[in-house]
Amino acid sequence: MSSSSSKLHLAVIGVGGVGTCFLSQLSFLPARLRPNVIFVSRSSKQLYNSSYTPVNASDLQSSSSKLLSIPDELVGYLSSAPGKVILVDNTSSQDVANAYPAFLRKGISVVTPNKKAFSGSLQLWNDIFSAVDSSQEKALVYHESSVGAGLPVISTLKDLVATGDQVTRIEGVFSGTMSFLFNSFAPADGSGKGKWSEIVTQAKEAGYTEPDPRDDLNGMDVARKLTILARLAGLQVQGPDAFPVQSLIPQELESAKSSGEFMAQLPNFDAEMESYKDNAAREGKVVRYVGSVDVGAGKVKVGLEMVDKGTPIASLRGSDNLICFYTKRYGSNPLVIQGAGAGGEVTAMGVTADLIKVVERLT
């Protein structure tokens, strides 16, 4: 079995946080599951050679390889390799995502945590999967870590659909940052660790938010994940701006010029968040930032909801994600997956596990 897999080649775009963890996990795979790395790139550096011999990612920084354009020249280089090629895209680049159909049409499989490809335009989604279906050679696309990092979310949803279950509803907490903010601001036990702006400040300082917390608070990261899940469940969602997404950036602060100005003004809006919390408490509930797909009604939404205490969503801790699949077979009690949904190692785990599945299918 190892003889045929030794002909597999690997191209890795992006060796930042996730990419570094991925390369480390890759190095520990047994030889029969580990393709030869023939291309590595990071921002304005690329490392490869014309004889397709393995490269060492640690030589990337000092590489003087001529930059190949993406997709045209890179597709040309990879499709001439002596064997099948798998592209691992560890970036969050829309440009690289837009190139997936070009890679796939040439028989190059794609493994990625990049949400942009699957949550952008419906046209791109259709182009990607029609390239997979029409590829003369077997070209596969796997993207487990595009939702919930290494948690088995995408694979489980695909199994439910493929085996003929009817997914009626998907609901959960899809952002580690939002999870941390609301589990701290309005925990189910009624305590609470401060005003909303204080919680956001603490989370930012502890590294739980993006460098600019507005990139979390606008809800777009969650909207992208819901777009992916809704499409896998069969809905023709045009994109993450095609359904209601509640931004937690106060309207008055949308024009704030910097992250610093935004954070300085945020305390002026604590009363609004406090009233959400109090309204929920009066009904014996807690406020959470929830995403949901109602498959039957064809409706997707993302925003604040009042959630019953005692439910899995209300009981979440730390920065865990939680995804509930309600289906015909599972009845009133959903299939639930819970755990860390962000972080370099667990995101890379989803990528590495996908890579193993692709290698197993190609060899």
Place this chain on the structure above:
Amino acid sequence: MSSSSSKLHLAVIGVGGVGTCFLSQLSFLPARLRPNVIFVSRSSKQLYNSSYTPVNASDLQSSSSKLLSIPDELVGYLSSAPGKVILVDNTSSQDVANAYPAFLRKGISVVTPNKKAFSGSLQLWNDIFSAVDSSQEKALVYHESSVGAGLPVISTLKDLVATGDQVTRIEGVFSGTMSFLFNSFAPADGSGKGKWSEIVTQAKEAGYTEPDPRDDLNGMDVARKLTILARLAGLQVQGPDAFPVQSLIPQELESAKSSGEFMAQLPNFDAEMESYKDNAAREGKVVRYVGSVDVGAGKVKVGLEMVDKGTPIASLRGSDNLICFYTKRYGSNPLVIQGAGAGGEVTAMGVTADLIKVVERLT
């Protein structure tokens, strides 16, 4: 791609509860994922023909096919088929399980929810996986539904291990029956729906237990699942009787001659279960039937535990299973999978999803 998969053949042993659901799910798969069924059997009936043309399971009852011995004659018949063969074993038969190495050595892949093969002797486990590794042709074995039915338990554990995570501890509620009994007997909200023997009687009448509830209460079903998970996590567990398993059959009732006699005597032992419940309550906890694998210490155990309220295990509802994977990458908050862990449709879903993966790897 459909041309090569049309050469795949399928043999199905067992068309009872799970098997019937499986055949139904199979019939809805797209043609490229649906192998030709060339053999179906159920207790003392078999249906096949010497030309390997597809058979119709509904003709099984009236079949007059000469019975093939398992494994010898069946292995001979299947290994002469014009193409690769996948065997789906929907029984819980130890005899069929014992034959897996013989099928695998002949290049016949195995997909099954049958726990017996993976939780029996360590020798059988080793024979199965060395047959997979040494098979000249690609013979695969998938058994997702052997733990937690269709829940993604086996696949997740295998992904964690394969990508190099260190699984330190596995813990959970692995029996739908035990879950229902304790969620009713000692719910986290302090209510409780009666004495232990009353709860067992209600569960039996509602069909939540085996026809003889002792088959659930002896803990062996849970012990078998823990054996499988412990082995996948790397422990050399000799079998389900090689570690402590607490039976909930009172010692004095072990010799009860019938299920009826057992149920009639059970109320005499309610005080014992009540004291477990009260002891837990005094510490602000609830009693649950828990299985755990401590990978570092190499210890597996199954039995009653006092569990903190507010934890996922204490908050379980209905007859749900819950499995927590504690790993190095996931840190203090485990990766958790929860949902129905028994039932024909969800068990068959795990089998069908495995079949799809095997078809995808063989074509």
